[in-house]
Amino acid sequence: MKQVSQALTKNSSLILITIELILVSFSLFESVLTWILLIVACAAVIRGAIHFNFHKHLPSIRTLNLLAILSALGLIYSGMSLGLLIGMVNLLVLACALKLMQVRTQKDIYQLIISLFFLIGCGFIFNQSIVYSLFYCAMCLLLLLSLACHHAPNIRLKSQFKRVFTLSLQAAPIGILLFLVLPQLPPLWQTPKSKSMETGLAEQITPGDIASLSQSSELAFRATFIGTVPVSSERYWRAIVMEDFDGKTWKIHPYRKQLRNQQLRANQEFQPKLTGTYWDYQVIAEPTHQNWLFGLDLATPNGNASQVEIFQSNEFQLISHQKLVSQYQYKVRSYPQALSTQPFSQLDQQLNLSVPKNGNPLTRQWINELRTQYADNQEFIQAVLAHFTTNSFIYTLKPALMYSDPIDKFLFENQAGFCSHYASALAFSLRLGGIPARIVTGYQGGELATDAQTSYISVYQYDAHAWVEIWQPNSGWLRIDPTALVSPDRINLGLREAMAEEGSFLSDSPFALARMIDVAWLNNIRLLLADMDYNWSRWILGFNKQHQQELFKSILGKLTPDRMSLLGLGITTIITLLLTLFFIPHWLENRLDKTQRYYQQAIKLLNNKQLGRKNWQGPIELANQVNQRYSVEIAEPFATLTKLYVRLVYQSSNITTQGQLNDKQCHKMMRKALAQLKAELARLN
Amino acid sequence: MQIQLNQAIEKTCQVLIGKQQQVKLALTCLLANGHLLIEDLPGMGKTTLSHTLAKVLGLQYSRIQFTSDLLPADMLGISIFDNKEQNFRFHPGPIFNQLVLADEINRASPKTQSALLEAMEEGQVSLDGETRALPSPFFVIGTQNPSHQSGTYPLPESQLDRFLMRIQLGYPDVEAEKLMLKNQISSLEHQIQPIMSVEQFQQAQTLAQQVHSSEPLVDYILRLVTFSRESQQFANPLSPRATKAILAAAKAWAYLSNRDYLIPEDIQAILPAVAEHRLRSASSDFSLTGSLSQLLLESIDPIAA
Numbered sequence: 001m002k003q004v005s006q007a008l009t010k011n012s013s014l015i016l017i018t019i020e021l022i023l024v025s026f027s028l029f030e031s032v033l034t035w036i037l038l039i040v041a042c043a044a045v046i047r048g049a050i051h052f053n054f055h056k057h058l059p060s061i062r063t064l065n066l067l068a069i070l071s072a073l074g075l076i077y078s079g080m081s082l083g084l085l086i087g088m089v090n091l092l093v094l095a096c097a098l099k100l101m102q103v104r105t106q107k108d109i110y111q112l113i114i115s116l117f118f119l120i121g122c123g124f125i126f127n128q129s130i131v132y133s134l135f136y137c138a139m140c141l142l143l144l145l146s147l148a149c150h151h152a153p154n155i156r157l158k159s160q161f162k163r164v165f166t167l168s169l170q171a172a173p174i175g176i177l178l179f180l181v182l183p184q185l186p187p188l189w190q191t192p193k194s195k196s197m198e199t200g201l202a203e204q205i206t207p208g209d210i211a212s213l214s215q216s217s218e219l220a221f222r223a224t225f226i227g228t229v230p231v232s233s234e235r236y237w238r239a240i241v242m243e244d245f246d247g248k249t250w251k252i253h254p255y256r257k258q259l260r261n262q263q264l265r266a267n268q269e270f271q272p273k274l275t276g277t278y279w280d281y282q283v284i285a286e287p288t289h290q291n292w293l294f295g296l297d298l299a300t301p302n303g304n305a306s307q308v309e310i311f312q313s314n315e316f317q318l319i320s321h322q323k324l325v326s327q328y329q330y331k332v333r334s335y336p337q338a339l340s341t342q343p344f345s346q347l348d349q350q351l352n353l354s355v356p357k358n359g360n361p362l363t364r365q366w367i368n369e370l371r372t373q374y375a376d377n378q379e380f381i382q383a384v385l386a387h388f389t390t391n392s393f394i395y396t397l398k399p400a401l402m403y404s405d406p407i408d409k410f411l412f413e414n415q416a417g418f419c420s421h422y423a424s425a426l427a428f429s430l431r432l433g434g435i436p437a438r439i440v441t442g443y444q445g446g447e448l449a450t451d452a453q454t455s456y457i458s459v460y461q462y463d464a465h466a467w468v469e470i471w472q473p474n475s476g477w478l479r480i481d482p483t484a485l486v487s488p489d490r491i492n493l494g495l496r497e498a499m500a501e502e503g504s505f506l507s508d509s510p511f512a513l514a515r516m517i518d519v520a521w522l523n524n525i526r527l528l529l530a531d532m533d534y535n536w537s538r539w540i541l542g543f544n545k546q547h548q549q550e551l552f553k554s555i556l557g558k559l560t561p562d563r564m565s566l567l568g569l570g571i572t573t574i575i576t577l578l579l580t581l582f583f584i585p586h587w588l589e590n591r592l593d594k595t596q597r598y599y600q601q602a603i604k605l606l607n608n609k610q611l612g613r614k615n616w617q618g619p620i621e622l623a624n625q626v627n628q629r630y631s632v633e634i635a636e637p638f639a640t641l642t643k644l645y646v647r648l649v650y651q652s653s654n655i656t657t658q659g660q661l662n663d664k665q666c667h668k669m670m671r672k673a674l675a676q677l678k679a680e681l682a683r684l685n
Numbered sequence: 686m687q688i689q690l691n692q693a694i695e696k697t698c699q700v701l702i703g704k705q706q707q708v709k710l711a712l713t714c715l716l717a718n719g720h721l722l723i724e725d726l727p728g729m730g731k732t733t734l735s736h737t738l739a740k741v742l743g744l745q746y747s748r749i750q751f752t753s754d755l756l757p758a759d760m761l762g763i764s765i766f767d768n769k770e771q772n773f774r775f776h777p778g779p780i781f782n783q784l785v786l787a788d789e790i791n792r793a794s795p796k797t798q799s800a801l802l803e804a805m806e807e808g809q810v811s812l813d814g815e816t817r818a819l820p821s822p823f824f825v826i827g828t829q830n831p832s833h834q835s836g837t838y839p840l841p842e843s844q845l846d847r848f849l850m851r852i853q854l855g856y857p858d859v860e861a862e863k864l865m866l867k868n869q870i871s872s873l874e875h876q877i878q879p880i881m882s883v884e885q886f887q888q889a890q891t892l893a894q895q896v897h898s899s900e901p902l903v904d905y906i907l908r909l910v911t912f913s914r915e916s917q918q919f920a921n922p923l924s925p926r927a928t929k930a931i932l933a934a935a936k937a938w939a940y941l942s943n944r945d946y947l948i949p950e951d952i953q954a955i956l957p958a959v960a961e962h963r964l965r966s967a968s969s970d971f972s973l974t975g976s977l978s979q980l981l982l983e984s985i986d987p988i989a990a
Contacts, residue, residue: 154915599988615986618949651946652897 016146017112018047021100024119024139025093031086031126033078036094043100064102089122109150116143130536141168170582174575181571184545204251207420217460220443221285221294222534224456232445237294239442241315243351247359248406250439253351260313270314272298276337284329284537293318296334303331329542340476352436362408367432377435384429388485391415395487422482423466436471458530595648598670602641605681619646637676644670686889687943693741693880700737701730703861710852710958716893716937719849720805720825729854731828739784742886743879747782751793757800761810780804783820790827791837802844849930851962893940898947905949905987906931912984921965934959949987956982
């Protein structure tokens with residue numbers, strides 16, 4: 001054993017495993033606890049020190065046991081707040097790190113490699129983008145490589161890599177086939193929310209929040225349109241409606257939440273009146289760890305699956321029953337004119353007129369004056385809006401901070417801000433004037449890409465926007481975007497154009513590709529990447545049960561049980577065929593010739609009867625041993641076998657003396673002797 | 686021929702009681718046309734063995750006792766001016782014999798050692814700008830004391846490699862020693878007559894190398910050698926010269942065992958003698974290195990195809 005462990009510490013497979021563990025666990029750094037990452041680093045340092053001969057001894061088992069107990073306690077303590085899944089992932093990383101410190105035998109290496117494969121699988125729970133998928137594929141390759149290195153430590157790394165790569169390529173068709181046909185199961189566990197993952201829209205805004213969001217060029221969602229696509233200035237993707245205002249912060253009204261919970265319990269939902277033209281489209285939302293979904297204007301879930309999974313709230317929000325922990329695909333139909341025809345309840349009226357009792361005195365005074373001047377609602381609204389157009393308001397992503405009476409400061413002092421400043425100021429002003437108004441946040445615009453059949457819109461986090469909806473008895477809900485008055489470019493051309501002069505578009509990330517739109521080829525690359533990502537989400541990540549059914553349908557025509565079983569049979573055959581194609585040459589190569597086969601069979605038979613052949617014994621010595629240990633009845637046929645084996649394998653085959661048996665006769669005799677041996681051994685029982 | 690060779694073994698064993706295996710190995714070595722190194726403590730019968738072998742095989746025999754002040758000329762010979770003939774005449778040294786016993790080889794200075802080893806390798810001696818061939822066959826049986834004895838210059842690996850085999854005699858068992866004390870062996874030693882002529886022995890050498898080595902067997906040797914190179918337990922793996930030595934020795938062994946083909950047991954019988962002095966352990970931990978050649982043998986399955 002000591003020999004083995006010495007050989008183990010030397011070979012390169014362990015250092016590969018170490019690299020692997022570091023890369024994989026650091027790719028999960030968002031979910032893995034820092035102290036566990038530290039233990040991983042420690043394990044890596046120990047392995048590195050041993051590999052490069054700085055140190056010669058592994059930590060003792062006693063030390064490791066102590067460390068294991070302590071970290072288990074630590075994990076239990078911190079795992080309480082983590083939830084089951086993340087806790088388990090942490091446990092896995094921890095176990096791998098401790099195992100790495102302890103690896104002494106062959107068995108340890110296998111355990112470690114299998115755990116690491118599992119860990120890579122866990123990685124897909126958290127990261128699914130193309131880049132991560134490629135990364136995890138590379139990690140799988142690396143793991144296989146380390147396995148190969150473990151088995152043949154003296155073959156050069158390059159040729160090992162070639163071999164592993166070829167084998168993986170050969171396995172790829174089977175993998176693809178299995179991906180296409182294996183049942184697409186829903187997740188077995190609920191992926192819990194991680195605190196560090198809250199990106200996307202916030203459930204409340206204090207003007208200032210969206211500025212930071214605008215700076216992110218991450219994808220928010222993509223929408224694929226069937227048929228016509230609305231123009232950019234019409235693309236208001238509603239997400240969250242905020243009706244509760246305390247003078248500074250807008251948030252979702254608690255009544256609405258209560259109402260929603262009641263409706264959910266009663267299994268009811270709001271049924272909007274649907275009128276006018278509509279757009280059909282499909283949205284693939286990036287994971288937000290929230291329930292909010294995005295839709296243009298008044299949107300309704302379309303298609304069976306989406307109708308079951310999505311809840312329509314009274315303020316026309318689409319809410320998913322499940323949190324969006326991974327990419328989520330749903331179908332929607334939007335009715336741009338339907339907003340104006342929805343019913344307006346007492347509750348709506350009450351919520352959308354409430355203003356805080358105090359604060360922002362200047363605004364209150366100004367509205368009072370305006371209201372006495374313009375009794376008519378329409379005129380009053382125009383007058384309020386005129387304030388934005390006649391004064392020199394500036395659209396900026398770097399507004400001054402406004403802590404107290406923010407709306408007063410914004411309207412009359414700074415006159416510079418971004419969408420939520422404008423929306424907040426307008427909604428507050430209109431409410432003061434007795435006009436029901438609320439803030440809607442979501443996204444505006446998005447980048448349109450069209451290929452042969454479909455056109456899709458990519459909406460990024462920097463497209464986040466906030467605007468106002470007011471209610472008027474004659475026109476129903478009406479969207480007013482004060483930002484559009486101040487900075488029409490923001491709406492018509494997007495944030496990038498609007499910020500061209502100020503230069504603050506994505507100024508936090510100077511190398512973001514989205515900043516480089518002027519460089520044609522860079523922009524092409526960006527669009528190409530977006531396209532790839534779109535197709536990846538749509539075809540790979542979005543491949544669900546439904547798609548699978550469609551695929552089967554396109555192959556089989558109709559899905560009858562007979563045809564399905566035929567398909568299953570066909571696929572099994574194909575996989576078997578592929579495997580056979582791979583294994584047959586190996587098998588043929590390794591297939592022993594008759595002489596070897598008979599002889600090895602005999603040895604196996606005897607070994608089953610506790611012969612205990614040492615694997616370095618030669619044939620004659622073995623025959624002697626058999627002779628000593630067993631009765632003549634057994635020893636004799638084996639002696640014959642050995643004689644023939646030696647004759648066939650070691651003696652010169654050119655001797656053609658009379659009386660010499662030819663190979664065929666020898667084999668026949670061997671077979672006979674083997675049968676005799678078998679019979680005798682059977683009698684022994 | 687084999688009968689005579691086995692008689693030779695028997696005869697030698699009468700003198701060297703209870704050392705059948707070592708005697709057979711020694712004869713194998715000579716049959717494979719290789720030089721033999723006998724390593725053991727003083728008084729174990731090293732000299733007796735070589736002397737007896739020379740007698741049995743009818744070889745011209747000389748013995749050189751190596752000491753720390755032995756000079757190459759003492760061994761190779763010297764040219765002396767002959768007053769009668771008015772020129773230099775070469776007086777050949779003791780090395781010009783068919784079997785040379787280089788006794789206690791590791792007592793001599795490295796200079797003398799390498800002169801001997803050069804003669805062993807080349808089969809000739811260069812003196813005064815003249816090359817003189819050594820007799821044929823030419824064997825050197827070196828004996829050496831274990832290197833930890835005082836006053837020794839251990840042979841370097843490169844020179845150890847020149848010896849086809851290294852054997853150790855070891856103590857005789859009690860029975861053999863009793864027999865030795867009873868019989869007057871020393872008198873026996875003088876009565877020994879040659880069993881065969883030198884020509885016959887050379888013929889036997891040729892025949893021995895015609896022993897059939899089948900492909901699986903060559904593979905077995907190669908697997909052994911490759912293992913010694915790939916495993917990290919050996920600091921000095923086996924050289925191609927060692928591979929050749931294994932095959933040659935195994936053939937001679939098989940020939941002595943009355944077989945005209947090689948079996949794995951032949952390899953296993955000669956490997957410790959052929960390989961042990963060429964291997965060196967990578968580990969400094971002596972406790973786990975019983976015998977390196979044994980470790981090597983136990984790592985490879987001869988039967989596996």
